[in-house]
Amino acid sequence: MFEIASVVVLLAVPLALYRAIAGPLVYDRVLAANVIGTKTVVLIALVGFVFERPHFMDIGLIYALINYLTTIAVLKYRAQGGLD
Amino acid sequence: MESLQTVQTVATGVLLGLGCLFIVIAAIGIVRLPDFYTRMHASGKSDTLGQSLVLLAAIVYEGFTLVSAKLLMIMLFIMIANPTATHAVARAAFKVGKEPWKKGDKRR
Numbered sequence: 193m194f195e196i197a198s199v200v201v202l203l204a205v206p207l208a209l210y211r212a213i214a215g216p217l218v219y220d221r222v223l224a225a226n227v228i229g230t231k232t233v234v235l236i237a238l239v240g241f242v243f244e245r246p247h248f249m250d251i252g253l254i255y256a257l258i259n260y261l262t263t264i265a266v267l268k269y270r271a272q273g274g275l276d
Numbered sequence: 277m278e279s280l281q282t283v284q285t286v287a288t289g290v291l292l293g294l295g296c297l298f299i300v301i302a303a304i305g306i307v308r309l310p311d312f313y314t315r316m317h318a319s320g321k322s323d324t325l326g327q328s329l330v331l332l333a334a335i336v337y338e339g340f341t342l343v344s345a346k347l348l349m350i351m352l353f354i355m356i357a358n359p360t361a362t363h364a365v366a367r368a369a370f371k372v373g374k375e376p377w378k379k380g381d382k383r384r
Binding site for chain 2 (some may be wrong): 193194196197200201203204205207208210211213215216217219220222223224226227228232233237238240241246249250252253256258263265270271
């Protein structure tokens with residue numbers, strides 16, 4: 193059950209990756225990167241269930257935090273030309 | 277005891293199926309929609325709901341343990357952070373002066 197769900201989530205990643213490569217604006221690419229990051233969090237949790245490794249949930253939590261920070265940092269860098 | 281486990285398994289399957297459906301619809305919307313602001317609908321709402329449903333399915337499958345508490349934390353954080361990040365992207369694009377798409381415009 194979790195195997196099928198993880199394959200479906202994995203199949204949704206190339207569609208977002210297409211938008212990250214072909215997107216005309218910078219903001220399209222940032223949005224696609226954010227979507228891929230949150231899908232990765234779900235994928236880490238599902239893979240932790242498939243292989244019965246409960247420690248993967250901690251990794252997923254940290255990954256979610258870093259992903260959110262990355263989006264905000266890239267936007268701030270784009271808007272101000274610096275991270276001060 | 278047997279029937280409770282059956283209910284748990286069926287609920288997990290239904291939630292996983294719904295979540296995968298929403299995730300696939302959001303990915304198709306990110307590719308197909310005509311404009312940057314319309315693409316943000318797919319990312320901000322549908323994707324958040326799909327991922328929350330998949331994590332909720334994992335919580336239902338696990339029961340009351342430490343792992344499900346961590347999964348609940350991940351789910352709550354995604355439900356807060358994903359729309360916030362989408363709003364930040366929209367605000368940054370609007371401040372630069374990108375015009376929203378109107379009916380009849382070219383796809384971009």
